[in-house]
Amino acid sequence: MSKSFIDPTREEFALLKSLPRDHPVEMLNLVKLRKHARYRDDRKATTAAMAVTATTGAEAYAAYGRESGPIFRKVGGTIIWSGDPQLMVIGPKQEQWDIAFIARYPSGQAFLDMVYDPAYQAVVHHRQAAVETSRLIRTKPRDAGSGFGE
Numbered sequence: 804m805s806k807s808f809i810d811p812t813r814e815e816f817a818l819l820k821s822l823p824r825d826h827p828v829e830m831l832n833l834v835k836l837r838k839h840a841r842y843r844d845d846r847k848a849t850t851a852a853m854a855v856t857a858t859t860g861a862e863a864y865a866a867y868g869r870e871s872g873p874i875f876r877k878v879g880g881t882i883i884w885s886g887d888p889q890l891m892v893i894g895p896k897q898e899q900w901d902i903a904f905i906a907r908y909p910s911g912q913a914f915l916d917m918v919y920d921p922a923y924q925a926v927v928h929h930r931q932a933a934v935e936t937s938r939l940i941r942t943k944p945r946d947a948g949s950g951f952g953e
Contacts, residue, residue: 836860
């Protein structure tokens with residue numbers, strides 16, 4: 804993978820904020836972890852609250868999950884599906900993912916509330932250190948049908 808996608812650009816975030824915020828949203832997350840966590844200030848992932856030192860991308864992402872989880876749940880977020888990626892059947896073979904999951908939020912506003920929460924902003928550095936690249940796709944849920952495209 805040549806270009807990393809870790810955080811949205813200003814333009815992408817502005818587009819996200821322009822979408823309707825009054826209905827549930829589901830966020831498809833695909834994550835490729837770094838072998839070694841890379842913190843911007845070259846420090847280890849030590850937090851006073853948890854006394855956790857993360858050296859690998861997986862450990863840093865686990866710290867992100869532990870510390871952001873209460874904020875995610877506070878806004879009403881739930882994980883509705885997760886899986887271990889095994890094979891890229893259709894798509895670029897160089898895109899190999901370590902983590903795949905879908906997070907559901909009660910509204911688009913709830914997602915933004917999480918992102919703007921100062922407690923979340925204080926721990927998102929773990930995600931930034933852990934992730935080599937990612938994809939985040941906002942979707943509007945719809946009723947499932949009995950076939951494709953229904």
